[in-house]
Amino acid sequence: MAENMNIKLKVWRQAGPHTQGRFETYSVPDANPHMSFLELLDVLNEQLIKSGTDPVEFDHDCREGICGSCGVVVDGVAHGPQRRTACCQLHMRHYQDGDTIVVEPWRAEAFPIIKDLVVDRSAFDRIIAAGGYVSINAGSAQDANNLPIAKDKADLAMDYAACIGCGACVAACPNASASLFTAAKISHLAMLPQGSPERKKRVTAMVDQMAEEGFGDCSNHAECEAVCPKGISISSIATMRREYMKAMLS
């Protein structure tokens, strides 16, 4: 079996949205290379509970990189050093005995901190509610194969639809923009005939909602694409801009 490692963790602790936060340093002497990063936090929390300290709160659920619940900044990078990997799928085999890891929450005005590493991402839900859907009531659909869609279009739509809504794009962006998140949904639906009737209304409503939530605008740093665990391309942001211009000009 793999050798255990001693890992130091510098973790952001903050009791509530309006209290002052600070870094605390802990060490986990029995980290295992096969562990996931969140399992390392689990082990730390068991240690803390046993020593009478409150455990570190962090959001997590599926631990398979698909639910989008987890997300912390690891050594300055959203979701950590491994590309196209949510931090639940980051494994300790990428670290060495004696390493120190700095762990912080997503930092953005539109994502207020709830406690420790947990932030409020409900702004994303409001952006979708502004127009990220096709208006179709249950029961009114035509036969699924009445609507042929070229395979390359369908595949591209799927590339954009793969967004898990974790918020890493916002955390990595110098402007704390939600452009990649918003554009992924706009682009997914813009590729498909089903999305066509509402495309103008959708793009204006979603972009306006993004601004209203306090997210910044995009200035093409592409940091979002670099940290996205699903590899969503910033070509979606270009699509969003085109869609927006078309909506404005007609």
Add this chain to the structure above:
Amino acid sequence: MTTVLDSKIPEGPLNEKWGNYKNGIKLVNPANKRKHTILVVGTGLAGGSAASTLAELGYKVKSFCIQDSPRRAHSIAAQGGINAAKNYPNDGDTVWRLFYDTVKGGDYRSREANVHRLAEVSNEIIDQCVAQGVPFAREYGGLLDNRSFGGAQVSRTFYARGQTGQQLLLGAYQSMSRQIGLGNIEMFARQEMLDLVVVDGKARGIITRNLVTGEIESHSGDAVLLCTGGYGNVYYLSTNAKNSNVTAAWRCHKKGAAFANPCFTQIHPTCIPVSGDYQSKLTLMSESLRNDGRVWVPKKQGDNRRPRDIPEDERDYYLERRYPSFGNLVPRDVASRNAKYACDEGKGVGETKLAVFLDFAEAINRLGKPAIEARYGNLFEMYERITGENPYETPMRIYPAVHYTMGGLWVDYELQSNIPGLFVLGEANFSDHGANRLGASALMQGLADGYFVIPYTLGNYIANNELPHVAETDEAFAKAASDSSGRLEKLLSIQGTKTVTEYHRELGRLVWDYVGMSRTAEGLKKAIVEITALREDFWKNVLVPGENSTMNKNLEFAGRVADFLELGELMARDALEREESCGGHFREEYQSEDGEASRNDDLFTYVAAWFHTENGHQLVKEPLTYENVKLTTRSYK
């Protein structure tokens, strides 16, 4: 106390029952729908589709989820696909065949009428999802692609890469979001249901805890829809998301709802094996991998050679050998049990020896790496990320893990529990999968219940019942709220020495060992004694940190584990009482000479519905009658 459970199966021939039912129900006047508040708990495929559909119809919907957003419910993790009887590939599929395969796959322990309805509405689900913009896989001609799945000989599974659950859930979530934007759904995220409020014998509300502030809230309504998923996390290690739990269903059970077939749990054959004690959950690899992957172990015990160094004639492709007609595509229970046998015989592979190989070398040679990459690229990537091994070059190691629970709250044909006004949808109910669920059927059931069944059956309930307003200040709410707070205070006050996770892990080991893939009367009796003792110890010695008035995930988990400690015992009782082997329930005493499951149709063709009473659990049997399908021994040979 109810002792006879009426399944309310409609009259008429099987394929006319759902139509007859719809013709016979009362409808709610469109102008009256907005006067009715419906509480929908859970936002997975069942809850999300139900909430959006009921809001579209005009009901006032309040929707609750424990996650920070309804988009994160565990349905999102389903990978492989969703079944429908479209017969687009022209390979002989029909509604009857989908119905038949599901009943047979469930080892004849589900209700014919419910399953037939499921097959009937399956096609509408695909239409609905495509119209929402779900990017299903397509052929070059632009039409939808299908693939085959375990337990069927036709290709009827629609899929969106390896992320079908995600795409279907986002479809439902987007429909919900539209209704939230329109003000027809009021969304309560980060809220956990802690109790059901029953007034004059009807479900009239719920008690929730705000997981951010700790506040206990009362919500009153005309009906409660429980869409809270399964209880696989009773095993501690499972493929379920970490927050998936039985609490909402269990609290309803303790308020009088019958819990049916709790011992019917599904162990999925293709998961990434456990690597150590710190393991927090298991990751499933879609069983669609078995379309092209071949399962094998070395013929020799304890063979430590690298897989590529083991020659063909020293490998045992045991599924192909034992089941020549279905081969690697046998149903999940059969595949899982055979993996266990291989490891029990000492032929397991990898560091822990608790794994078998799933090998793609032959498929890569035949189809080329790009074809395999197109089909399973994201699954291969996920495997490599977790294990550090490249499955294009070396076979995957897989082992069974708990994945789904067929048992759940008892419901009738209308998806209504024995408590009027409490409806249970999706994995949280027991109704459609019998003793074993076929692949790609969970997504189908969740969406069938939410989009196409509940709009009719709920309407019939609302139209037929006097539902006078119940205020949230009513005595029944106050009592339930104070019980819930008392319980939380009690958990925090114990301040013992063992953490919630330690108890959960211990419980998981007990249920996995004794109520897992293979069960015996002796083991089950032992499990009952040990789980009871563990539960008593929990309430004396658990250590829950922090306080009630802030976010405190350990406190949330403590409440859930307390409920699992009760459920685990009931699962063992149910498994002990069912003296036969069927589907996911395999009793070692009941097997044929060559080790196949022996069902006992004369004595056990019934649903085991358990009632919670002051003196323990009471069993009520709902007999299952098969008028259309002949009960046969399942054979995949």
